[in-house]
Amino acid sequence: MFEVRIHSRGGQGGVTAARLLALAAVRDGKYATAFPFYGAERRGAPVVSFVRIDDAPIRISSQIKKPDLVIVLDPSVMDVVDVLQGLKPGGRVLLNARERRDMKGYPTFTVDLTGIALREKLEVAGSPILNTPVLGALAKMGIVTMESAKSAITEMFSDPRNVSAAEAAYRELVA
Amino acid sequence: MLTVATGNKAVAAAVKEAAPAVVAAYPITPQTEIVEQIAEYVSSGELKSQYIPVESEHSAMAACIGASVTGARTFTATSSHGLHYMHEMVNWAAGARLPIVMANVNRALGPGWNIWAEHTDAFQERDSGWLQVYVGSVQEAFDAVLMAFCIAEDERVLLPVMVNLDGFLLSHTMQPLEIEKAGDFIPPLHLPHAIDPQNPCGYGTLTGPDDYFRLRWDIERSMRDAVDVIRGTQERFARRFGRKYGMVDEYRCDDAEVVIVAAGTLGREAEVAVDLLRDEGTRAGSMRIRWFRPFPRLDLSGRDVVVIDRDYSFGFGGVLAKSIAATEGARPFSVIAGLGGQEVTYEDIAGFVRNRQPGRELWFGVNGDV
Incomplete structure (x- = not known):
């Protein structure tokens, strides 16, 4: 079982990122579940979404306490949330950031998803879309295949810029 | 077609396959996505149902009852306070022997105001004469809705069926979903006691103690017969679609x-x-x-x-x-x-x-x- 926790802010598309990742995993022939933590969230408030990926049907509904991977779509949540909480020893971090930063020694992957989205003019109501490019970064990390990542994106979004943004994130991910 | 969907979307997809003649519903968290999706199917022409947006859950069930007595296949969805707002009509649907199918997204009752999962909402309807099934996955939600129509409409049953799924834990959780083509899996509905709107006549529903008692016994007799119908339907489902379910x-x-x-x-x-x-x-x-x-x-x-x-x-x-x-x-x-x-x-x-x-x-x- 591979467990992922996604940190973002309400309205940034963290839930959709979880769904895209689950769909890509299913296209890889695996089982997956994706679910947000539903509280009294508002636009802009820190939120988390979860994804489980496994080779067998997933029977667990409770929240993920010890993720294998933490994705931070909005680094500003790190001021108010301990995004590394419960991260397994050897677990990885994927950061949406321009600069690399130390995440307490955890293997950290960095990609400027916001910059990619702005470059591709991938915006909704003035906010850059992060959830389709992040799939490219996850494919580069080997979580899903790039073929399935693209397939998941095109199944959910018709605008081809989503795929080109994912391809850019695949190329620009820094380990 | 294999996709990834929430429990709510799975229910709506199954309803689309069952193609009820009438859907009457009122939105409530965490069920709203079901009726929104059905409304979209109807609006896009993918589902040829009469969609009645009503002003309350009591009216939703009343509208389903009115449609169902003419022999029309009917569906609604609700949750928690919505289920209890329709409580009077929930009992009426079973007493009138109407094979209405309803999805209930299990949610706690207030106060304190709470939108998360709990089974007390549906368990409180346990004596109404409705069959109730509880599912454990998104796929099972889809499968249970398809089978619910078969079971409710079987002439040995003719009782309404409530398909229950946990609020958020299933309603808003995305899992793999194989959307089956129902084809002829759900036989056409034949309601033996349907009224004919083209041939109007008056019905006196006041029922004396002796007849009332017999009608109550008849509900229980059908509830007992339903066990065989459930088994048979689940076996037929397993042969056709490959997934096995038990009581x-x-x-x-x-x-x-x-x-x-x-x-x-x-x-x-x-x-x-x-x-x-x-x-x-x-x-x-x-x-x-x-x-x-x-x-x-x-x-x-x-x-x-x-x-x-x-x-x-x-x-x-x-x-x-x-x-x-x-x-x-x-x-x-x-x-x-x-x-x-x-x-x-x-x-x-x-x-x-x-x-x-x-x-x-x-x-x-x-x-x-x-």
Whole structure:
């Protein structure tokens, strides 16, 4: 079982990122579940979404306490949330950031998803879309295949810029 | 077609396959996505149903009743307070022997205002004459809705069926979903007592004690006959679509010395607890209650029983624990857990089994050991 926790802010598309990742995993022939933590969230408030990926049907509904991977779509949540909480020893971090930063020694992957989205003019109501490019970064990390990542994106979004943004994130991910 | 969908979207996709003539519904969290999606299917022409947006849940069920008495296939969806707002009509639907199918997304009742999972909302409708099934996955939600129409509309049953799925834990959780083409799986509805709007006549519904008593017995007779209809429908489903369902979903029970009983997602999570306990050397098994009405028989003889209730009947006990004590003569360790969406993990469930005290009741997390 591979467990992922996604940190973002309400309205940034963290839930959709979880769904895209689950769909890509299913296209890889695996089982997956994706679910947000539903509280009294508002636009802009820190939120988390979860994804489980496994080779067998997933029977667990409770929240993920010890993720294998933490994705931070909005680094500003790190001021108010301990995004590394419960991260397994050897677990990885994927950061949406321009600069690399130390995440307490955890293997950290960095990609400027916001910059990619702005470059591709991938915006909704003035906010850059992060959830389709992040799939490219996850494919580069080997979580899903790039073929399935693209397939998941095109199944959910018709605008081809989503795929080109994912391809850019695949190329620009820094380990 | 294999996709990834929420439980709500799975219910809507199954309704599209069943193609009811009439859908009447009122939105309520966490069910809203079901009726929104159905409304979209109708608006895009993918589903040729009459969609009636009503002003309340009471009216939603009343509209379904009005449509159903003409022999039309009908569907609605609700949750929690919505279910209770339609309570009067819920009873009427069963008494009038109308095969209405309703999805109920299980949610706690307020106050305190709470939108998360709990089974008390639907358990409170247990004496209404509705059949009730509880699902444990997104796929099962889809499958249960398809089968619900077959079971409700079978002439040996002709009672409404409520398909229950846990709020958020299933309604908003995305899992793989195989959307089946129903084709002729659901036979056309023939309602023997349908009224004919083209041939209007007056009906006096005042029913004296003798006839009323016979009509009540007839509901119970059909509820008993429903067990065979459920089995037959589930077997037909397995042959056609390859997924097997029982009245109860048993997991590693054959040689089990202790059995965990639960409904909904907790029943699925319990299977992981069973694996954990087996690794420790405890011969554990689990029974996930799928059908709550008619209530199933469980093979519990000679076993310890741990029942987890995501519900409570105040002044009495956990509804499942008390039901199993009554029907099987069991002396379960009754755990009350998950009310209002309280987080309960498979590790917690394994702990209930390790620390079981037959005959006692535990309120998980509040030290409510009674």
